[in-house]
Amino acid sequence: GENVEQHPSTLSVQEGDSAVIKCTYSDSASNYFPWYKQELGKRPQLIIDIRSNVGEKKDQRIAVTLNKTAKHFSLHITETQPEDSAVYFCAASRNSGGYQKVTFGTGTKLQVIP
Amino acid sequence: DGGITQSPKYLFRKEGQNVTLSCEQNLNHDAMYWYRQDPGQGLRLIYYSQIVNDFQKGDIAEGYSVSREKKESFPLTVTSAQKNPTAFYLCASSQDRVVNEQFFGPGTRLTVL
Numbered sequence: 001g002e003n004v005e006q007h008p009s010t011l012s013v014q015e016g017d018s019a020v021i022k023c024t025y026s027d028s029a030s031n032y033f034p035w036y037k038q039e040l041g042k043r044p045q046l047i048i049d050i051r052s053n054v055g056e057k058k059d060q061r062i063a064v065t066l067n068k069t070a071k072h073f074s075l076h077i078t079e080t081q082p083e084d085s086a087v088y089f090c091a092a093s094r095n096s097g098g099y100q101k102v103t104f105g106t107g108t109k110l111q112v113i114p
Numbered sequence: 115d116g117g118i119t120q121s122p123k124y125l126f127r128k129e130g131q132n133v134t135l136s137c138e139q140n141l142n143h144d145a146m147y148w149y150r151q152d153p154g155q156g157l158r159l160i161y162y163s164q165i166v167n168d169f170q171k172g173d174i175a176e177g178y179s180v181s182r183e184k185k186e187s188f189p190l191t192v193t194s195a196q197k198n199p200t201a202f203y204l205c206a207s208s209q210d211r212v213v214n215e216q217f218f219g220p221g222t223r224l225t226v227l
Contacts, residue, residue: 001173009154032213043204043218044157051213089156093213099164100145100213104156 002027004092006105014113019077021108023090026071030092030103033066033073038087038107047088048075080112117141120205120219127192127199127226135190135222137205143217144210146188150174151202151221160203163188192224200226 003026013019025033031052036044050057050064050073057064061080066073077084090105118139127133137146145164149157159172163182177196182188188207192199202223206216 006156034215036218043220045218046215049215095213099162099170100208100216102147102159102216104149104158106154106156 002030002092002094002101002103004090004103004105006090006108008108009106010109010111012111012113013080015080015082017080019075019080019084019110019112021075021088021090021110022072023074023092023105024070024072025092025103027092027094027103028068028071030094032093033064034091034093034102035064035075036089036091038089040086044089077110080110082112082114085110085112118205118207118217118219120203120222122222123220125222125224127224129226130194132191132193133224135192135203135205135224137188137190137219139186139188139207139217139219141207141209141217142185143207144185145208146182147206147208147216148172148178148180148188148190149204149206151204157204160190199224 006023034049037047038044050066061078063076087107087109089107093102121136147162148160158174161180163169179191204221205219208214208216
């Protein structure tokens with residue numbers, strides 16, 4: 001089955017600096033890669049996603065890159081702000097027998113220091 | 115934050131008791147999912163359902179059961195056979211069977227006393 005590894009598990013940055021979180025996946029059939037942000041005690045919410053036919057996607061301060069050959073994808077947050085502090089999960093998804101099979105990484109706790 | 119709701123927010127259970135967690139969505143989504151979240155382990159899939167009256171086991175289904183009698187409802191029962199049930203449980207839904215964004219409920223924190 002799919003295996004998603006996520007690094008680092010914790011990340012502290014100064015406000016205004018950039019943060020990068022990296023994930024690797026094992027199943028070459030995975031074709032959808034969402035990133036979720038989960039604030040303490042809250043539900044995960046999608047912040048950006050990328051499909052396998054695209055190499056990069058950007059939304060304001062957030063960008064995601066995908067390298068299908070190497071099977072890795074990364075989240076980039078620029079000009080970090082204290083409200084970016086949260087746990088971030090990457091995921092790899094594929095269609096399996098008519099069902100969306102999603103495998104999540106173990107999460108990265110990001111702390112932005114004011 | 116309507117769309118997908120879970121109740122209760124906190125739940126306490128004595129060992130040996132079954133307990134049912136509620137999940138309701140008004141997004142008209144076909145697919146619904148149950149995940150378990152433990153510290154340092156991300157989200158792990160318990161059960162999923164693509165359509166009414168159909169559901170499939172996920173990666174950690176042992177000790178759990180579900181039903182899908184209505185499109186908008188997907189309750190999860192944590193049985194006494196689940197050896198370590200204390201966790202944060204998240205329900206999710208997605209529009210259809212193709213790969214797509216999942217919308218999560220607010221979660222239920224279950225504690226076994």
